[in-house]
Amino acid sequence: MTEPKMPDAAATTEPAKKHSRSGKSHATIYDIAKVAGVNPSTVSRALSKPGRVSAKTQKLIEDAAAELNYQVNPFARALPTGRTNTFGLIVADITNPTFFDIIRGAETTATLRDYTLVLAESAESGVTELTAARRMMATVDGLILASPRMDDDDIRAIARDKPVVVINREVDGVPCVVPDVNKGISEAVRSLAANGHHKVAFVAGPPQSWMSARRWEGVQAACEWSRLEAVRLESAKPTVDGGRQVARDVRASGATAVLTYNDLLAIGLMQELQAAGMVVPDQISIVGFDDIFGADFTTPPLTTVRSPLGECGSGAATLLLDLLHDDLPRSAGEPAPTLRVETELVLRGSSGRLLPAG
Amino acid sequence: MTEPKMPDAAATTEPAKKHSRSGKSHATIYDIAKVAGVNPSTVSRALSKPGRVSAKTQKLIEDAAAELNYQVNPFARALPTGRTNTFGLIVADITNPTFFDIIRGAETTATLRDYTLVLAESAESGVTELTAARRMMATVDGLILASPRMDDDDIRAIARDKPVVVINREVDGVPCVVPDVNKGISEAVRSLAANGHHKVAFVAGPPQSWMSARRWEGVQAACEWSRLEAVRLESAKPTVDGGRQVARDVRASGATAVLTYNDLLAIGLMQELQAAGMVVPDQISIVGFDDIFGADFTTPPLTTVRSPLGECGSGAATLLLDLLHDDLPRSAGEPAPTLRVETELVLRGSSGRLLPAG
DNA sequence: CGGCATTTGTCAACCGGTTGCCAAAAATTG
DNA sequence: CAATTTTTGGCAACCGGTTGACAAATGCCG
Numbered sequence A, B: 001m002t003e004p005k006m007p008d009a010a011a012t013t014e015p016a017k018k019h020s021r022s023g024k025s026h027a028t029i030y031d032i033a034k035v036a037g038v039n040p041s042t043v044s045r046a047l048s049k050p051g052r053v054s055a056k057t058q059k060l061i062e063d064a065a066a067e068l069n070y071q072v073n074p075f076a077r078a079l080p081t082g083r084t085n086t087f088g089l090i091v092a093d094i095t096n097p098t099f100f101d102i103i104r105g106a107e108t109t110a111t112l113r114d115y116t117l118v119l120a121e122s123a124e125s126g127v128t129e130l131t132a133a134r135r136m137m138a139t140v141d142g143l144i145l146a147s148p149r150m151d152d153d154d155i156r157a158i159a160r161d162k163p164v165v166v167i168n169r170e171v172d173g174v175p176c177v178v179p180d181v182n183k184g185i186s187e188a189v190r191s192l193a194a195n196g197h198h199k200v201a202f203v204a205g206p207p208q209s210w211m212s213a214r215r216w217e218g219v220q221a222a223c224e225w226s227r228l229e230a231v232r233l234e235s236a237k238p239t240v241d242g243g244r245q246v247a248r249d250v251r252a253s254g255a256t257a258v259l260t261y262n263d264l265l266a267i268g269l270m271q272e273l274q275a276a277g278m279v280v281p282d283q284i285s286i287v288g289f290d291d292i293f294g295a296d297f298t299t300p301p302l303t304t305v306r307s308p309l310g311e312c313g314s315g316a317a318t319l320l321l322d323l324l325h326d327d328l329p330r331s332a333g334e335p336a337p338t339l340r341v342e343t344e345l346v347l348r349g350s351s352g353r354l355l356p357a358g
Numbered sequence C: 001c002g003g004c005a006t007t008t009g010t011c012a013a014c015c016g017g018t019t020g021c022c023a024a025a026a027a028t029t030g
Numbered sequence D: 001c002a003a004t005t006t007t008t009g010g011c012a013a014c015c016g017g018t019t020g021a022c023a024a025a026t027g028c029c030g
Helices: A009-013 A029-036 A040-048 A055-068 A074-081 A097-112 A126-137 A152-161 A181-194 A210-225 A240-245 A247-253 A263-275 A309-324 B009-013 B029-036 B040-048 B055-068 B074-081 B097-112 B126-137 B152-161 B181-194 B210-226 B240-245 B247-253 B263-275 B309-324
Strands: A086-091 A116-121 A142-146 A164-167 A176-180 A199-203 A229-233 A257-260 A285-290 A303-306 A338-342 A344-346 B086-091 B116-121 B142-146 B164-167 B176-180 B199-203 B229-233 B257-260 B285-290 B303-306 B338-342 B344-346
Touching (some): A074 B074, A097 B116, A116 A126, A126 A142, A142 A309, A164 A309, A176 A181, A181 A210, A181 A257, A181 A285, A181 A303, A199 A210, A199 A247, A210 A229, A263 A285, B040 B055, B086 B126, B097 B263, B126 B142, B142 B309, B181 B257, B181 B285, B181 B344, B199 B210, B229 B247, B247 B263, B257 B263, B309 B338
Parallel strands (some): A086 A142, A199 A229, A199 A257, A257 A285, B164 B176, B199 B257
16 A cells, blocks of 8 residues: 555566465565665664664664665564564364354454464363463464363463463463453342242353363352352363253253353353243243353343453453563562453343243 | 372471472473483483484483473474474454454364464554554564555565564465355356346445455456346455445345355345345345355355365465474475366355345 | 495584664763 | 773674584495
8 A cells, every 4th residue: 555666576487486485575673784784783773772873874764774674574573582472362162152252352452462362172171272382382472271171280380391370270380361250150049039939950061161160160159149059060072062962951950040161162052951841931031151152043042141352362361461561560479460350141032031831 | 190199298298389480380301311321412312313322221310300290491402493382363354254263273283283363453554463463573473464454565674583474465486375266156146047036236344455365356257257247345344334334235235135245244245235135145146255154143144155174274284384394395486386276166045046036 | 455436424604583782872960 | 182981882792492504424226
């Protein structure tokens, strides 16, 4: 658009220069130094150490750089400094929409602060995750682990090498971003109690999921407070399919309201129950977690305890970047900073008053 | 897991070594050379040029490397070679589930072939996209553009610097992966015709979208073939919200069946029409495109023309990687390779026979 | 066993920046 | 205006690999 037009004679004369690395390639600080009539190291300083060179030389160099359309070579810079302006994000499952918003939040923040986001997936496996993390270590300045499946010790081991921020889990000694489930859950349970429910089931997520444990605890506590009975059911996978499979158990449990570990389970469960002729919410109330994309596509739309996923992603990225830039001075004894974000009930149509059986 | 246990005395004695780059840091080829008693360049060859050194030395070096837990420094390697084992993927909108599957497909293939995926978003803007692409250029070996919004010339300009593969669009001279809309569309239109529809509306996507143009062409052609009347409506944004907004126009058009540029539009449209009391599919049939995550969450579940998005992502990655490795020898005159994938109708509940108004 | 073709390993230059150290230049001070 | 402090720019080493050129070592042959 606004780039200076340059003679493109080369394009017409040469037949098929295939992505050649040679040729006019890219300008280096040496080229700039030559044009500006200074030493390469001065160029380096002018470009990365603000204030280290005089305003006059600075301008000289900047002009030369602009003229030559200079761009630093990230590798050449990374080699001596070790910094790459890149951080990694590892998610448990790319197809799980829970992570979409996290990815987006992290990506946005990264771009904003001139960082690049590298993405990897662990396929819900602790060992794959560890492998991915190790692979990344070499190329990134820091790492964000979203709902990690590896154990605390592995995480801490990684955190010893490079700054790490964990999302959706608390790991001692590692900065974390966690939604505080209590507010959202108590809102949800109170709403159920007010609608005449007495027994609620919680469909749990993966056993290694820290978040699943927290949610179950929250549900138990809130039910106790509201004097409701709470039962726990297990799911095979935290997916739509897993939700369908658990429908049997839900019906057998006799609960009139169900909270599921996540929205995917809730959606699958609702589909299966409806297919079996049950009316939601007249005969059973369903409440999910996360408020993922698509949670309001269902009929009735899904009531859910929203986690501000995008906020988690951007919060984690901000935390990590601050850590990297030492904007967050940490003394030795101080515990790792933890960012807590609020959850809230999003009341839609899948929960409500129980109709007397007729 | 299977790593050799090593004394971790350092961990206990030193108080808070903060991610120090120094210290034991990482082994280099020089360390290996010392241990193995050979020259560093021999180590380099042993590790990257198979067959260049004798089996004996090879083993010697490999053992030393294993002992020292050596990992190449990607930057040191990238500096002289220019290769980074990394490629970029730029999508128009990270929150759009269309791209989820593409991202996943690309990520999977990347990991499989020992590449790293770098992700960026263009926020549906051609200039942001160009900026992101330029930013990436320096750090990646190649680029995948999913549903790019910039113009052909910009894309070709980028493709001149680094290998580029485009998804969901055809650009002359650039390798592309495009779903062939015809099969899916003709199936859809035939199904509509068979169900007694006479007038179908097509809700278009963004004006710059190549895919939207192709789909409209496909719909026109198929309608002509089936002797249906086709009208085109415009949408403000290719989102759920955009779908809601276009509901007015749809009703005003008098069409009894609607195809929308994508599933998001279809879902929004269906929500709005249902909210206004219309029954889908009895009074109006709705057909989307892509078969995104959540398309079957709606009631009735959405009929849609499926694009194999994951296949597009992995196909593009494979194509790119083959290009990078010169596995696809291209002579000068030969056109850029294009991968066409099939689309098909996924018949669900949102389309069907028109009931006589009663 | 000498002569020649092949392997195999070494040397040294290079990729493109960064940075500690030092001296020249400029600014400040008495 | 000389003495001293502060800026500013240059030199050179370094980050950790890769690679072309070349020589030493080895294998093969007659």
